[in-house]
Amino acid sequence: MSHLLRNKELKELGKIYDWVSMCTHCGNCKYGYEYGPKANFAAMLCVQGDKFNFDSYRGSRGKVSLARSLLHNRIGWSDKVAHVLFTCTSCGACQQMCETDIKPWILRMFETLRYEAWKQNVAIPENIKAWSSTIGTLYNPYKEPHEKRLDWLPSDVRSSLPNKAEYIYFAGCTASYRRKQIARATVSLLQKLKVDFTVVEDEWCCASPLLRTGQYDLAAKFVEHNKALPEKYGASAFITTCSGCYRTLGRDYTMDAPEGYADKYGKMTGVKVLHTTHLLEEMLNKGEIEFTGSFDKKVTYHDPCHLGRHAEVYETPRNVLKAVPGLQLVEMYRNRKFSYCCGAGGGVRGGFADYSLETAGKRVKEAEATGAELVTSACPFCYTNLADAIELNKSPLKMEDIVEIIEPIVKRK
Amino acid sequence: MARGNNEILANLEQIVGPEYVSNEEADLQPYTWDMTWAEPRMPDYVVMPKTVTEIQRVLRLANHRKIPVVPYCNGTNIGGLCVPEEGGIIMDLKKMDRILKIDPETCYAVIEPGVSHAAFSAALKATNPQWKGEEFSKGFEFGWGVHPPSASVLAMAINHGIGHLNGRLGINSQLMSSMEVVLPTGEVAKIGSCAYSDSWHSFLPLPRMDGLFTGWLGTTGIVTKLGVWIFPIRPYRDVLTVAAASAEDITKYMVRWRHYSLCDEVTAVSWWLAQIPIVFPYSPKPADAPEFFSYTVISGWSEEELAYKRKMWQEVVAKEKAKGTKLIDFEYPPEAKKGRTELPSRIVGSTKNYSKSCGGGIAWPGTFAPCKSWPILYEKWKEIYIRHGLSPATRFTDYQGAHYGMLRCMTPFNKRDPASVQAARDAMVECVRAGLPEGMLPYKPPVEYQNELNAVADAGYLYLMTKIKDMLDPNNIMNPGKLGIR
Numbered sequence: 001m002s003h004l005l006r007n008k009e010l011k012e013l014g015k016i017y018d019w020v021s022m023c024t025h026c027g028n029c030k031y032g033y034e035y036g037p038k039a040n041f042a043a044m045l046c047v048q049g050d051k052f053n054f055d056s057y058r059g060s061r062g063k064v065s066l067a068r069s070l071l072h073n074r075i076g077w078s079d080k081v082a083h084v085l086f087t088c089t090s091c092g093a094c095q096q097m098c099e100t101d102i103k104p105w106i107l108r109m110f111e112t113l114r115y116e117a118w119k120q121n122v123a124i125p126e127n128i129k130a131w132s133s134t135i136g137t138l139y140n141p142y143k144e145p146h147e148k149r150l151d152w153l154p155s156d157v158r159s160s161l162p163n164k165a166e167y168i169y170f171a172g173c174t175a176s177y178r179r180k181q182i183a184r185a186t187v188s189l190l191q192k193l194k195v196d197f198t199v200v201e202d203e204w205c206c207a208s209p210l211l212r213t214g215q216y217d218l219a220a221k222f223v224e225h226n227k228a229l230p231e232k233y234g235a236s237a238f239i240t241t242c243s244g245c246y247r248t249l250g251r252d253y254t255m256d257a258p259e260g261y262a263d264k265y266g267k268m269t270g271v272k273v274l275h276t277t278h279l280l281e282e283m284l285n286k287g288e289i290e291f292t293g294s295f296d297k298k299v300t301y302h303d304p305c306h307l308g309r310h311a312e313v314y315e316t317p318r319n320v321l322k323a324v325p326g327l328q329l330v331e332m333y334r335n336r337k338f339s340y341c342c343g344a345g346g347g348v349r350g351g352f353a354d355y356s357l358e359t360a361g362k363r364v365k366e367a368e369a370t371g372a373e374l375v376t377s378a379c380p381f382c383y384t385n386l387a388d389a390i391e392l393n394k395s396p397l398k399m400e401d402i403v404e405i406i407e408p409i410v411k412r413k
Numbered sequence: 414m415a416r417g418n419n420e421i422l423a424n425l426e427q428i429v430g431p432e433y434v435s436n437e438e439a440d441l442q443p444y445t446w447d448m449t450w451a452e453p454r455m456p457d458y459v460v461m462p463k464t465v466t467e468i469q470r471v472l473r474l475a476n477h478r479k480i481p482v483v484p485y486c487n488g489t490n491i492g493g494l495c496v497p498e499e500g501g502i503i504m505d506l507k508k509m510d511r512i513l514k515i516d517p518e519t520c521y522a523v524i525e526p527g528v529s530h531a532a533f534s535a536a537l538k539a540t541n542p543q544w545k546g547e548e549f550s551k552g553f554e555f556g557w558g559v560h561p562p563s564a565s566v567l568a569m570a571i572n573h574g575i576g577h578l579n580g581r582l583g584i585n586s587q588l589m590s591s592m593e594v595v596l597p598t599g600e601v602a603k604i605g606s607c608a609y610s611d612s613w614h615s616f617l618p619l620p621r622m623d624g625l626f627t628g629w630l631g632t633t634g635i636v637t638k639l640g641v642w643i644f645p646i647r648p649y650r651d652v653l654t655v656a657a658a659s660a661e662d663i664t665k666y667m668v669r670w671r672h673y674s675l676c677d678e679v680t681a682v683s684w685w686l687a688q689i690p691i692v693f694p695y696s697p698k699p700a701d702a703p704e705f706f707s708y709t710v711i712s713g714w715s716e717e718e719l720a721y722k723r724k725m726w727q728e729v730v731a732k733e734k735a736k737g738t739k740l741i742d743f744e745y746p747p748e749a750k751k752g753r754t755e756l757p758s759r760i761v762g763s764t765k766n767y768s769k770s771c772g773g774g775i776a777w778p779g780t781f782a783p784c785k786s787w788p789i790l791y792e793k794w795k796e797i798y799i800r801h802g803l804s805p806a807t808r809f810t811d812y813q814g815a816h817y818g819m820l821r822c823m824t825p826f827n828k829r830d831p832a833s834v835q836a837a838r839d840a841m842v843e844c845v846r847a848g849l850p851e852g853m854l855p856y857k858p859p860v861e862y863q864n865e866l867n868a869v870a871d872a873g874y875l876y877l878m879t880k881i882k883d884m885l886d887p888n889n890i891m892n893p894g895k896l897g898i899r
Contacts, residue, residue: 055505069442084439
């Protein structure tokens with residue numbers, strides 16, 4: 001009987017075999033769809049299936065089927081298996097559409113498959129292997145020296161920050177090394193709003209790229225290290241502009257499987273995790289923010305998968321944008337839970353840059369179709385991919401993070 | 414790991430382009446199984462053609478080299494129909510996903526095989542019935558069935574799929590109007606009005622050659638374009654519900670109600686099917702619970718029309734009660750009601766029934782049967798299912814008046830447990846065997862059912878079927894093994 005667990009060596013995958021078996025193979029995951037009283041939403045959401053066509057790449061059904069085929073010893077590991085696994089951006093669109101009991105386990109299953117792949121002699125993307133080889137000592141996936149992590153922070157600002165504070169601003173690797181203007185704008189914004197925060201020099205990568213690419217063993221020390229930061233700095237909360245960090249700190253550090261990895265690394269307790277937009281929305285609601293200018297542009301918002309589908313934060317960033325004087329918010333056809341991934345996540349930007357940018361190019365075209373002048377998002381990693389695609393495609397669009405829009409035109413009431 | 418041979422692979426790459434063909438097991442594995450208990454079987458290649466010409470070239474190659482070809486869109490047919498019995502080429506038609514025409518005046522659309530229900534319903538809803546620019550109402554609809562949104566409209570129609578307009582208009586294959594097909598030997602033929610002009614409105618009054626490709630489970634050719642009738646959405650809709658003490662009672666009510674041809678659909682489900690999830694394994698229903706629950710969907714162009722239909726339905730229920738038919742007043746839960754009125758909804762909630770509670774397996778003996786056989790067969794099936802430890806989660810649905818209807822029994826099973834799989838398979842095959850003398854015929858039949866059918870079929874029918882198959886597909890390359898005749 002071919003549906004029986006035969007491969008006992010895939011221990012991590014074997015642990016969730018019962019959940020893998022819950023997939024009915026119905027294919028609901030392959031397409032985005034929702035009834036509406038006037039019009040239905042219908043669109044392809046799986047960026048991987050969009051690019052690589054075959055059912056193996058399309059939605060979660062193909063990957064569940066792959067897991068089962070491996071567990072049943074019906075196929076062996078190969079470079080092609082690795083390609084199927086590592087070209088998924090973990091955007092969660094298939095999970096969003098799934099209606100069976102496997103639903104909450106889908107992303108965990110993808111990551112577990114990748115964990116198993118690392119133990120096989122298969123073609124893990126070279127760029128992922130490259131950053132993986134140094135992240136253990138540099139604490140970031142960009143192969144940058146750790147001691148330069150805070151180079152984005154002007155020295156006078158750095159010296160003005162307290163040693164201990166209520167919030168730790170967790171800039172994340174992308175804002176620290178690649179999109180420094182987002183980190184600088186965030187610090188300036190928090191200062192303008194008189195938030196009690198600090199920035200810490202011993203921030204390490206949150207471990208998002210490690211967890212998303214199945215590098216469980218390597219991730220352990222990162223989680224352990226970062227979890228200790230609030231106590232060390234007397235903080236009760238992390239605040240971050242990065243959706244990847246938000247998902248990892250807020251879910252992987254604090255929730256058991258399948259939502260997080262607390263079952264594996266222990267639970268972070270007593271620490272709040274906020275995205276910057278959460279704080280902004282809260283202060284706007286309390287009337288604590290005064291706008292000193294306007295932003296007279298038509299803007300479209302791209303939902304980062306880690307903030308949107310992974311953490312179900314859809315309205316908060318929109319509420320913040322809607323509060324900005326002059327800003328006209330327009331939606332892309334695929335938005336919120338039906339958003340289309342920018343193509344960067346799940347290690348894809350590092351592993352398959354061309355495909356990643358091609359995906360971002362599709363999203364840029366969709367943004368252009370709204371008539372917006374500017375795309376905004378709430379994630380430096382989405383920012384990077386979309387901004388690069390804008391440049392590559394010579395799009396007239398501009399790209400700014402939400403904090404970059406807000407920072408110049410606010411003050412604390 | 415690769416399968417097949419490099420020469421064939423190279424030929425296929427030449428036809429569709431390298432990125433649309435694969436012989437890697439990692440790519441082939443999702444095509445080896447489906448929701449049912451069909452034993453997984455590995456194809457040797459998967460190709461994704463984008464044009465009719467590419468399909469022709471692939472079929473010519475396959476015919477020349479005698480390689481099986483299995484047409485595939487989404488693989489959600491509940492019959493193992495796309496599981497390649499003898500390996501060969503999976504022809505995945507998803508890239509052919511154009512809605513080629515929506516004619517809002519003649520009320521038909523022309524679609525390719527890869528058009529999903531989701532995309533089709535969105536496009537139809539955005540098109541308004543009209544005459545030379547004057548719009549009459551808002552939006553069109555087609556027969557929306559119980560399936561994931563990615564399911565192919567074309568594949569469902571040519572395999573006698575069902576939809577929510579069954580009671581009013583018949584099953585989806587009755588809503589087809591023209592087709593284009595590529596024969597196994599590579600020729601292209603148009604069938605119906607499209608054979609004479611670019612109007613795809615009707616098969617009639619021509620010979621019904623569409624029958625050569627409808628209900629044949631992809632064994633006679635590949636339908637590359639399909640004309641289907643579309644229908645203006647009626648703005649008023651309601652769901653009326655009643656329960657009954659027995660299959661006999663619910664059938665009496667359904668037969669009388671559908672006599673008037675006033676509903677879009679009338680369906681009844683047994684107590685076990687009404688539970689979410691379906692009771693698995695079998696346990697008895699509470700003694701005081703009705704055996705069957707029924708809903709009927711009525712629609713209209715005005716509240717008055719709806720009120721008239723409601724009144725007629727109330728009269729039917731009252732007359733049946735007066736006769737002694739044991740009908741029980743019962744109100745559908747609001748969520749379930751919404752699911753029947755706000756169509757097409759994501760009516761795949763039923764897949765929930767086959768997941769955690771059992772182990773991911775789902776199948777059913779789905780059949781067309783004369784309605785008078787429903788109560789007889791229900792009692793037989795119930796005995797069979799309970800004997801195999803399964804719940805008789807049965808559904809009756811009327812199709813277009815008095816002529817025939819659907820009888821099926823939803824069957825969850827645990828894919829990880831060989832005994833559970835065997836029990837489900839045995840129960841279903843036994844049900845088919847029991848039903849054939851009562852006029853019941855399985856639709857989208859897996860090979861096991863086909864064997865039961867062939868065992869009792871008229872010899873002349875099988876002879877003709879074989880002759881047609883041989884004529885169209887001399888090398889038996891199209892989905893071989895599915896009909897049980899070659």
